[in-house]
Amino acid sequence: MSGRLTVLSGPSGVGKGSVIAAVRRRHPQVWLSVSVTTRQPRPGEQDGVEYHFVDQAEFDRMVEAGELLEHATYAGNAYGTPKKPVLDKIAAGVPALLEIELHGARQVKAAMTEAHLVFLAPPSFEELARRLTGRGTEDRTRVRSRLDLARIELAAESEFEAVIVNDDVERAADALVALLNVQA
Numbered sequence: 001m002s003g004r005l006t007v008l009s010g011p012s013g014v015g016k017g018s019v020i021a022a023v024r025r026r027h028p029q030v031w032l033s034v035s036v037t038t039r040q041p042r043p044g045e046q047d048g049v050e051y052h053f054v055d056q057a058e059f060d061r062m063v064e065a066g067e068l069l070e071h072a073t074y075a076g077n078a079y080g081t082p083k084k085p086v087l088d089k090i091a092a093g094v095p096a097l098l099e100i101e102l103h104g105a106r107q108v109k110a111a112m113t114e115a116h117l118v119f120l121a122p123p124s125f126e127e128l129a130r131r132l133t134g135r136g137t138e139d140r141t142r143v144r145s146r147l148d149l150a151r152i153e154l155a156a157e158s159e160f161e162a163v164i165v166n167d168d169v170e171r172a173a174d175a176l177v178a179l180l181n182v183q184a
Contacts, residue, residue, distance in 0.1 A: 003031075003094045005086065005112060006180050009105040010120030011150035012075070013132035015166045016099050019120060022173035023097075023180070030180060031089045033098045036062060039077035052082070070100060070107035075145055079104065095180050102153045105160075118179055119160035123167040125150070 010016055023030055036052045038059050047053050054062075059078045062068055071080030081098055089096045098108065108115050122128035128150055132143050157163055162179055166172040 003090045003092065003096050004181055005090055005096045005098070005108075005115045006176075007098045007100060007105045007108050007115050007117050008120055008176065009100055009102055009117065009153070009160070010166075011122065011128060011153045012146040013128050013150070014120050014122050015131070015169060015172070016120055018169045019164075019166060019172045019176060020097065020099060022169050023176055026173070027177060027180075030095045030097055033081055033086055033096065035079050035081055035100065036068070037077055037079045039079075069098075069111060070104040072101060072103040072107070074101050074103075075142065075149065081108070097180065102156050116162070116179065117160040118176065119157050119163045120172065121154065121157060121163055121165050123165055125154070 008016055008020065020032060024032060034048065034050070034052055036054055036059060038054060038056050039051075041047070041051070041053055045051065056078065059071075059080065062080065062082075063071055067083055068080035069083040069086055071078065073079075079101070081100060081104065086096055086098070098104075100108070105117055109117055122131070129143075129147055132138075132146055138146070164172050164175045164179075
């Protein structure tokens, strides 16, 4: 038996983390890949929980060694998905979920055509801007950069097999669970 690989993508601030947290509360058997990043931890984040925090030299070594399923630079920081844990979970029949940006989703689909791509969209661009500004974790320049990237990501929505509008976290989580084919 093999598990299904689902890739959740969407612009920064759309609520991917909130939706995934709601899914995992109800369905802890869904395995969420922990990405590697060169970005600094935000307050409250723990290494190995939200991300594996590494420096640029270690990230470059992982890329060179072929240890990442996908990798990209986003808003000035490098991100990547460790390959081995994903392949191990799928082989064990565990539903696997990746939360990655557009370029990474494209890389995963090219490497693993059976991956199911799901796009999490905001109710409107204005709401996305409000969410990004409201979280208060970045300065105006960084928010503007993330909004510029969001326009590009929103334009790629048609590349995904499914689109979920996150106008309500619990409803969006229910829609994602249905797509994951999670057994109760």
